[in-house]
Amino acid sequence: MATLSSSKHCCSSSSVYSSSSSFGFHQPQRNIPFPVVSQKRLGSKSVSWQSKCSPSSNVILMQDGALATKRVATDEAPPSKLKEGLLSVTPPEEHKQLMNFDTNADKSTVSITVVGASGDLAKKKIFPALFALYYEDCLPEHFTIFGYARSKMTDAELRNIVSKTLTCRIDKRENCSEKMEQFLKRCFYHSGQYDSQQNFVELDKKLKEHEAGRVANRLFYLSIPPNIFVDAVKCASLSASAANGWTRVIVEKPFGRDSESSAALTRALKQYLEEDQIFRIDHYLGKELVENLSVLRFSNLIFEPLWSRQYIRNVQLIFSEDFGTEGRGGYFDHYGIIRDIMQNHLLQILALFAMETPVSLDAEDIRNEKVKVLRSMKPIRIDDVVIGQYKSHTKGGVSYPGYTDDKTVPKDSLTPTFAAAALFIDNARWDGVPFLMKAGKALHNRRAEIRVQFRHVPGNLYNRNFGTDLDRATNELVIRVQPDEAIYLKINNKVPGLGMRLDRSNLNLLYKARYSKEIPDAYERLLLDAVEGERRLFIRSDELDAAWSLFTPVLKELEEKKITPEYYPYGSRGPVGAHYLAARYNVKWGDIGVDE
Numbered sequence: 001m002a003t004l005s006s007s008k009h010c011c012s013s014s015s016v017y018s019s020s021s022s023f024g025f026h027q028p029q030r031n032i033p034f035p036v037v038s039q040k041r042l043g044s045k046s047v048s049w050q051s052k053c054s055p056s057s058n059v060i061l062m063q064d065g066a067l068a069t070k071r072v073a074t075d076e077a078p079p080s081k082l083k084e085g086l087l088s089v090t091p092p093e094e095h096k097q098l099m100n101f102d103t104n105a106d107k108s109t110v111s112i113t114v115v116g117a118s119g120d121l122a123k124k125k126i127f128p129a130l131f132a133l134y135y136e137d138c139l140p141e142h143f144t145i146f147g148y149a150r151s152k153m154t155d156a157e158l159r160n161i162v163s164k165t166l167t168c169r170i171d172k173r174e175n176c177s178e179k180m181e182q183f184l185k186r187c188f189y190h191s192g193q194y195d196s197q198q199n200f201v202e203l204d205k206k207l208k209e210h211e212a213g214r215v216a217n218r219l220f221y222l223s224i225p226p227n228i229f230v231d232a233v234k235c236a237s238l239s240a241s242a243a244n245g246w247t248r249v250i251v252e253k254p255f256g257r258d259s260e261s262s263a264a265l266t267r268a269l270k271q272y273l274e275e276d277q278i279f280r281i282d283h284y285l286g287k288e289l290v291e292n293l294s295v296l297r298f299s300n301l302i303f304e305p306l307w308s309r310q311y312i313r314n315v316q317l318i319f320s321e322d323f324g325t326e327g328r329g330g331y332f333d334h335y336g337i338i339r340d341i342m343q344n345h346l347l348q349i350l351a352l353f354a355m356e357t358p359v360s361l362d363a364e365d366i367r368n369e370k371v372k373v374l375r376s377m378k379p380i381r382i383d384d385v386v387i388g389q390y391k392s393h394t395k396g397g398v399s400y401p402g403y404t405d406d407k408t409v410p411k412d413s414l415t416p417t418f419a420a421a422a423l424f425i426d427n428a429r430w431d432g433v434p435f436l437m438k439a440g441k442a443l444h445n446r447r448a449e450i451r452v453q454f455r456h457v458p459g460n461l462y463n464r465n466f467g468t469d470l471d472r473a474t475n476e477l478v479i480r481v482q483p484d485e486a487i488y489l490k491i492n493n494k495v496p497g498l499g500m501r502l503d504r505s506n507l508n509l510l511y512k513a514r515y516s517k518e519i520p521d522a523y524e525r526l527l528l529d530a531v532e533g534e535r536r537l538f539i540r541s542d543e544l545d546a547a548w549s550l551f552t553p554v555l556k557e558l559e560e561k562k563i564t565p566e567y568y569p570y571g572s573r574g575p576v577g578a579h580y581l582a583a584r585y586n587v588k589w590g591d592i593g594v595d596e
């Protein structure tokens with residue numbers, strides 16, 4: 001087992017205060033009796049720099065220039081100071097040096113290695129996100145990006161591939177090509193096997209050349225299939241971890257396919273990494289509107305009092321894509337939509353939506369609340385799950401393939417490409433409130449949203465104006481995660497005029513109308529956070545365990561019983577079974593209907 005000490009208490013500071021690991025990624029030796037300012041920013045900045053892009057909630061620049069960070073509880077903190085909330089500390093100079101606190105950005109550097117750089121995700125998301133961060137001056141002054149994969153490529157070839165995927169934001173076109181050129185000059189490539197320590201030794205040598213004697217921090221992004229995660233981590237750990245800075249690893253999903261395999265993966269990773277070095281990415285947590293959920297709830301008096309069974313009738317978490325598994329059928333068939341979308345993206349949103357107020361905005365406080373709510377969930381009954389699979393369909397002379405038409409998918413596959421489920425949280429706040437999830441591929445539109453349907457107004461004076469369908473008069477709050485990010489509230493309103501006619505109107509916060517700035521891609525936020533050591537938007541292992549505990553039994557039952565999915569045509573609204581499921585709980589899906 002790895003031996004670094006403090007992940008339980010304050011993950012981000014562990015590299016500052018802990019002794020080095022006997023094996024695993026080498027951590028700098030830093031047993032320093034420095035006053036505890038162990039919140040992520042100071043901890044993570046200890047060997048880095050302060051990005052101008054950091055969320056301001058976490059760091060306040062005091063007038064004297066000292067960094068103040070919000071305190072989190074750690075064993076090391078004197079109890080009296082724990083109560084202080086904000087603590088301003090100016091580290092003594094010698095401590096700054098020992099901790100590599102960034103008094104002088106010249107002295108530190110960050111090397112980002114994209115493992116699996118030849119792949120789809122690297123090209124589509126990771127390199128463009130890194131460029132966007134560079135464009136916005138969010139990366140440290142000294143940084144280097146290495147692509148690593150088995151494919152043979154020169155630096156120039158990698159740059160050529162990467163250059164095709166880079167774009168500048170519409171509102172940021174100045175110096176775009178110049179910036180791209182500068183960025184590409186910082187990108188290099190090393191070809192190697194994922195299980196070859198020798199190849200990682202060679203990478204380490206190249207990284208060192210670029211680090212040029214500076215304090216070197218290293219981030220590895222595992223953008224590879226999961227069966228080689230552990231090999232790559234082992235080699236990176238033993239042969240290419242940072243000698244005197246931090247080493248972090250971003251792990252892409254899937255994190256296993258059930259409780260057992262997920263636990264086995266975590267155990268295997270922890271042979272080489274501390275929990276606080278592992279950044280399990282769920283890119284939905286980096287989406288603007290998902291991050292905004294807590295702001296909406298906890299900074300607006302009007303919402304939090306309504307946020308319970310007393311006023312909320314049901315909550316709907318909806319994900320749909322208007323394309324199939326094109327090109328990813330091989331991966332998908334082993335996982336299915338429940339593992340691909342529900343167990344992670346939608347469940348993470350649910351946890352953020354339903355959690356109790358965290359003690360603070362610190363990563364551990366938020367993740368503690370998320371775990372609590374996940375553990376409070378009732379086991380999912382198989383009767384509360386509907387599965388579907390898309391079949392081929394011809395529309396307007398165009399023929400769309402069925403799921404099993406994909407050559408990498410077995411012809412008799414029962415893997416669901418659509419699922420709907422009713423989930424319940426067994427706690428005082430949410431007792432009896434259905435949380436309905438729906439996720440599907442090859443549907444009629446691309447959308448991700450949260451719909452909150454409120455209860456009917458008791459003794460409503462205006463009932464007769466609504467007719468018999470009270471649902472049509474219910475208030476509904478919609479948080480549209482994508483596309484066209486928006487938050488809107490459906491209210492009843494008097495149609496202007498002499499009569500008394502009511503209609504339903506939206507109080508609408510449409511982001512593109514309200515904010516001129518383009519919304520950053522989720523990967524930008526998450527990569528920046530990983531570089532900064534901010535863990536709030538990454539999945540902790542106990543969260544992951546709780547998520548798998550919830551879904552594993554029902555997934556096993558579906559697979560053991562070989563439940564046949566309901567077939568739906570490509571481009572349709574999905575299986576009708578989803579409507580029966582909702583109806584069982586007196587719910588109508590909010591995305592179906594005239595005023596969706």
Ligand SMILES: NC(=O)C1=CN([C@@H]2O[C@H](COP(=O)(O)OP(=O)(O)OC[C@H]3O[C@@H](n4cnc5c(N)ncnc54)[C@H](OP(=O)(O)O)[C@@H]3O)[C@@H](O)[C@H]2O)C=CC1
Pocket residue numbers: 116117118119120121122149150151194222223224225226228252253254331
């Ligand atoms: N693509 C996407 O949209 C998303 C992907 N993910 C996850 O991100 C990770 C990367 O995804 P993606 O880029 O699509 O994956 P790819 O299948 O494109 O694989 C990435 C690279 O890994 C290497 N590789 C692929 N298969 C194997 C194998 N069997 N053995 C050894 N090396 C292999 C290849 O590089 P080389 O041959 O050069 O070594 C390949 O270019 C995966 O874990 C995926 O689940 C998560 C969300 C979305």
Ligand SMILES: O=C1O[C@H](COP(=O)(O)O)[C@@H](O)[C@H](O)[C@H]1O
Pocket residue numbers: 283321340448
């Ligand atoms: O994780 C995944 O997400 C994508 C959808 O992501 P989005 O940001 O484009 O909404 C999904 O297509 C893929 O199957 C899944 O693995």
